[in-house]
Amino acid sequence: MNTRRIAYLMLREVGIGIALIFIVALFVAFAPMFASFINITNIFIQISINTIIAVGMTFVILLAGIDLSVGSVLALSTIIAGLFLTQKSLPDSLVIALAILGAIGVGMACGFVNGYVSERWKVHSFVVTLGMLNIARGAALEISKARTMFRFPPEFDAFGSKTFIGIPVIFVIAIVLVAIGSVVLRRTVFGRIIYAIGNNEESVRLSGHNTRFYKVAAFVICGALVGIAAITYMLRLNIASPILGVGFELNAIAAVVIGGTSMSGGKGSMIGTFLGACIMGVLNNGLLLIGLGDFARQIVTGCVIILAVVLDTYRNKASKLLSQ
Amino acid sequence: MSDMDRIEPILDLQAIALSFPGVQALDAVDLAIEKGEVHALVGENGAGKSSLVKLLCGIYQPDSGDIQFGGAHYSPKSPLDAIKAGIRAVYQEFNLLSYLSVAENIFFEALPRRIGFVDFRTLHERTEELLREVGLDIAPTTPVELLGIAQMQLIEIAKAISTASKVLILDEPTATLTPNEIKKLFAIILKLKTQGVTILYISHRLQEIFEIADRVTVLRNGKKVGTTRIDAITVPEIVRMMVGREMGTEYPFRGDVVPLETLLEVKGLRYRGNPQSISFAVKRHEILGIAGLVGSGRTETVRAIFGADDKAAGQLFLKGAPIEVANPRDAVRHGICLLTEDRKNQGLILDMACSANITITDIGKASRGGFINHILESDESKRLVEKLAIHATSVNQLVRNLSGGNQQKVVLAKWLYRNAEVLILDEPTRGIDVGAKFEIYLLLGELAALGKGIIIVSSDLPELMGICHRMLVFSKGRITGELERKDFDQERILEYAFSGYLAKERT
Numbered sequence: 001m002n003t004r005r006i007a008y009l010m011l012r013e014v015g016i017g018i019a020l021i022f023i024v025a026l027f028v029a030f031a032p033m034f035a036s037f038i039n040i041t042n043i044f045i046q047i048s049i050n051t052i053i054a055v056g057m058t059f060v061i062l063l064a065g066i067d068l069s070v071g072s073v074l075a076l077s078t079i080i081a082g083l084f085l086t087q088k089s090l091p092d093s094l095v096i097a098l099a100i101l102g103a104i105g106v107g108m109a110c111g112f113v114n115g116y117v118s119e120r121w122k123v124h125s126f127v128v129t130l131g132m133l134n135i136a137r138g139a140a141l142e143i144s145k146a147r148t149m150f151r152f153p154p155e156f157d158a159f160g161s162k163t164f165i166g167i168p169v170i171f172v173i174a175i176v177l178v179a180i181g182s183v184v185l186r187r188t189v190f191g192r193i194i195y196a197i198g199n200n201e202e203s204v205r206l207s208g209h210n211t212r213f214y215k216v217a218a219f220v221i222c223g224a225l226v227g228i229a230a231i232t233y234m235l236r237l238n239i240a241s242p243i244l245g246v247g248f249e250l251n252a253i254a255a256v257v258i259g260g261t262s263m264s265g266g267k268g269s270m271i272g273t274f275l276g277a278c279i280m281g282v283l284n285n286g287l288l289l290i291g292l293g294d295f296a297r298q299i300v301t302g303c304v305i306i307l308a309v310v311l312d313t314y315r316n317k318a319s320k321l322l323s324q
Numbered sequence: 325m326s327d328m329d330r331i332e333p334i335l336d337l338q339a340i341a342l343s344f345p346g347v348q349a350l351d352a353v354d355l356a357i358e359k360g361e362v363h364a365l366v367g368e369n370g371a372g373k374s375s376l377v378k379l380l381c382g383i384y385q386p387d388s389g390d391i392q393f394g395g396a397h398y399s400p401k402s403p404l405d406a407i408k409a410g411i412r413a414v415y416q417e418f419n420l421l422s423y424l425s426v427a428e429n430i431f432f433e434a435l436p437r438r439i440g441f442v443d444f445r446t447l448h449e450r451t452e453e454l455l456r457e458v459g460l461d462i463a464p465t466t467p468v469e470l471l472g473i474a475q476m477q478l479i480e481i482a483k484a485i486s487t488a489s490k491v492l493i494l495d496e497p498t499a500t501l502t503p504n505e506i507k508k509l510f511a512i513i514l515k516l517k518t519q520g521v522t523i524l525y526i527s528h529r530l531q532e533i534f535e536i537a538d539r540v541t542v543l544r545n546g547k548k549v550g551t552t553r554i555d556a557i558t559v560p561e562i563v564r565m566m567v568g569r570e571m572g573t574e575y576p577f578r579g580d581v582v583p584l585e586t587l588l589e590v591k592g593l594r595y596r597g598n599p600q601s602i603s604f605a606v607k608r609h610e611i612l613g614i615a616g617l618v619g620s621g622r623t624e625t626v627r628a629i630f631g632a633d634d635k636a637a638g639q640l641f642l643k644g645a646p647i648e649v650a651n652p653r654d655a656v657r658h659g660i661c662l663l664t665e666d667r668k669n670q671g672l673i674l675d676m677a678c679s680a681n682i683t684i685t686d687i688g689k690a691s692r693g694g695f696i697n698h699i700l701e702s703d704e705s706k707r708l709v710e711k712l713a714i715h716a717t718s719v720n721q722l723v724r725n726l727s728g729g730n731q732q733k734v735v736l737a738k739w740l741y742r743n744a745e746v747l748i749l750d751e752p753t754r755g756i757d758v759g760a761k762f763e764i765y766l767l768l769g770e771l772a773a774l775g776k777g778i779i780i781v782s783s784d785l786p787e788l789m790g791i792c793h794r795m796l797v798f799s800k801g802r803i804t805g806e807l808e809r810k811d812f813d814q815e816r817i818l819e820y821a822f823s824g825y826l827a828k829e830r831t
Contacts, residue, residue: 188694189687196684199673206632206670207684207738208656266675 012260012268015315016275019308023279027286034289044171047281049233051174051274053248054255055181056225058273059218061256062185062198064265065118065125067219069132070226071248073110075241076140077103077230082149082240085156092153099156104227110136111223115216125219133249140242148241152234160235170232177225182270194218198266254301255280258308260315279304333392334359334522335380335491340389342375342546349375351546352389357491362513362523364533364554367543367566368729368757373526374416376543377493380524381413382406394490407433410490414480414497416755420468427451427464430483454482459508473500474618481509485516492516493524498532499754502617502783503818510536528757529784530559542566567759575790576762578769583610583793586644587777588660588746593638595621595628600802601637606746606777611768613788614781616798616821622781623665625798626748630655630662642746656685659745663735663752665781671735674724678716679705681723681734685742708737713763729760736767747771748779753787765791785814799824 027034053070060067081099090098114132118125162169185191193214196204205211234240259276261268283304287297333356342350350372357363365373378384380391382400391398393409400406406413420429427447428435436446451464458478468476477500484492494513498506513523513536527533533540534554542549542565549565589605602625606612616622628635631649640647642658649655655662664670673681682705683690690701705719712733716726723734732752739747749768753761768791772778782788788795789812797805797820805820807813 187696189691189696190694192680192684192687192696196673196676196680199675200669202670203673204684206630206652206662206664208653208742209684210651210653 013271016260016272020275020279023282031286031289034286041168043281043285045168047277048170048174049229050251050255051277052177052225052229052232053252054273054277055177056222057252057256058261058270060222061261062194062265062268063215063218064198067222068129068249069136070252071245072133072136073107073226074230074245074248076136077106077227078234078240078244079140079144079242080106081231085152086149092155095153096156100231103230104224107223107227108220111219115219119212119215144242146242148239150239157238170236173232178270178274185270195266254305260312332359334394336392338390341387342384343387348546353548355541357522359522360517360520361538362517362525362536364537364540365524365526368759371543372546373543377413377495380411412484412489413493414484416496418476418480420476422469423467425465425467426479429468429479430486454486458482472619474505491522495526496755530562563758576765576769577791578773581609581773583607589641590629591639593628594636595624596634596636598801602803604796606779608775608777609772611772611778611792613792613795615788615795615817620798621801622798623750626662626750626781661739661744661747663749665750667732667735672723672731675722677720678723678734679719682708682738682741685738708740712737729756732756746777750781797821
């Protein structure tokens with residue numbers, strides 16, 4: 001691999017990294033509380049859920065799809081997990097295991113429906129997942145009778161506040177998933193085919209691959225990560241509720257897009273997505289610290305999303321020049 | 325080969341230079357084009373023809389040099405500037421809007437209007453006129469997405485002549501046309517010429533330029549080799565100027581390779597929408613040509629064999645045993661591969677590296693336990709890149725940045741990587757320069773010698789006659805003729821190619 005090629009590969013992530021450092025520097029300068037240990041730990045916890053969902057969303061968007069149902073599916077997953085966790089008749093460890101499997105299983109099942117329907121009947125995933133957004137939310141409300149569940153096994157409730165060498169365990173889960181996702185995309189056959197389909201699906205099909213399998217699999221993976229995000233969220237909140245996760249899909253999509261993944265598929269990376277989630281989290285936290293209200297923060301966040309995509313077009317031009 | 329005395333240059337390019345990172349696309353090119361002439365521009369891929377065209381059309385601006393157009397300084401900043409000045413081009417890539425009608429496409433830039441609404445009656449009348457002129461028998465309201473490639477090409481030409489222009493640039497206009505359509509195109513060109521329009525004509529088909537052009541300019545590596553009157557030069561001389569070396573026989577044929585036992589047999593194949601069934605077989609060591617007009621069902625047939633499209637009926641036999649091919653995956657598993665006619669959209673992944681494109685047919689071979697072994701992948705692709713003499717800076721170069729000929733070699737490489745036994749190639753040399761074509765012919769000969777069965781669909785009849793052992797002629801969805809090499813005869817083949825359509829008219 002020559003240096004130019006490496007420079008080209010790095011350009012995406014480096015650009016986002018620099019933007020992140022710049023934003024962090026601004027807040028360090030203007031919000032004295034920002035750099036405190038407690039606040040940084042806070043940011044880590046705050047971005048964890050979005051990061052986990054965004055890892056799954058990256059797979060879907062790399063295939064030029066979209067998953068609008070992640071927020072609702074997360075709520076449904078918490079309810080299913082909550083049903084298990086509130087079973088007092090079974091031993092705690094079994095209950096916890098069932099809850100985790102249940103949450104991930106529900107996520108995967110919803111993802112499978114999303115992927116299969118959009119592939120089988122060639123309906124754009126935007127529409128299918130919009131439907132799933134309502135179905136999952138409705139199912140969560142129906143199953144829980146619109147009630148919030150709590151009083152889970154003490155080991156479960158306590159685990160969320162644990163740390164691993166000083167880092168919140170929730171954030172560790174997110175980082176591990178980012179790392180696995182990155183390895184899958186960059187190093188495995190599966191990841192290679194995902195990128196290839198995102199670039200030119202017909203060409204991959206005519207090379208003898210079952211493209212439908214990969215496209216459905218991306219939604220299933222996304223669903224699995226939503227299930228994990230649901231459990232992680234419950235570790236943090238110690239509740240399960242059918243109204244959790246409203247609007248999460250938009251945060252996840254924003255993180256992926258800020259991270260440089262193209263909505264038309266084929267371009268992007270897991271590291272980029274992680275940096276995108278960091279930018280979102282740091283902005284939310286920092287703007288609050290310098291005294292901006294909720295409304296003004298939304299305006300700024302919105303501007304940043306648009307700015308990121310506009311900048312991306314320039315970055316694309318630059319990388320094209322470098323690749324020649 | 326001296327320049328002619330300049331009578332009245334309408335376009336005068338002086339010391340034009342254009343460069344891209346790492347490439348000198350045009351290097352001090354002087355070119356004077358006379359008013360009302362048909363001026364052919366030839367050269368290998370990457371010689372600078374397209375760059376020159378894009379410069380004249382305002383898509384690129386020269387680094388240095390000057391262009392005089394009609395006696396005045398000419399420096400278009402956009403395609404619109406060029407059209408306003410009277411220079412129009414028909415590009416190799418089509419710029420049509422698929423969901424709009426033929427009429428709307430042709431007049432897109434200047435839809436006839438009445439009190440702010442589109443005047444559809446005038447639009448359709450003028451479109452019908454133009455369609456007649458280019459010899460297309462379709463309704464003006466037909467959506468472009470329903471048209472075939474040849475028809476789209478003719479729509480592009482109709483679009484170009486819909487407005488009066490002083491200079492018309494045609495970039496490979498005949499690549500997708502049948503002999504009949506080419507004849508019509510030439511009639512249009514001659515008519516425009518009598519109207520005083522100057523034509524810049526770019527083509528790889530050298531025979532053609534002898535029919536239509538007054539003068540020819542040869543480019544090589546961004547430099548002008550020379551301009552000469554067409555009657556003062558021969559095809560071999562032009563080829564020598566283009567490649568800068570003597571070419572051997574144009575079509576290498578391995579007389580020593582003799583087809584043996586049947587490799588793949590197709591029985592009763594019907595592709596969707598075709599009532600006729602097709603049966604034929606290809607042998608080991610054989611290069612089997614499929615000739616026929618565009619739209620005669622050649623592409624549909626090979627796509628059905630490969631499982632790219634659903635087939636209505638038919639059975640395949642590989643080495644005598646029946647095989648089931650429902651999709652490309654099945655075909656590839658049985659060692660059958662297809663190099664599609666649209667290599668950019670169906671054969672390659674343009675924004676990925678050469679290596680990734682090559683190994684995608686059998687990625688498992690370059691991986692261990694689901695993980696890609698990048699070193700192995702790189703080595704394997706390097707071997708093929710070298711074997712096929714693909715000009716790439718490295719196996720990591722994006723395929724997008726390769727020339728057409730090299731891109732086609734990458735498509736070949738990916739199927740060699742898979743070690744396919746039956747190679748089906750659909751128009752493998754379309755839009756490829758002479759040098760690369762020759763190398764592909766050599767390679768196909770070598771593959772046949774190794775025992776592969778090769779099926780090649782081509783509209784270039786001399787090419788098929790040059791390299792094939794045997795030829796099938798398609799006409800209107802069925803095989804109307806089969807010829808052994810010793811019986812190859814251009815007129816007979818054309819007769820077969822038209823026969824299906826004549827029979828229909830009689831009934």
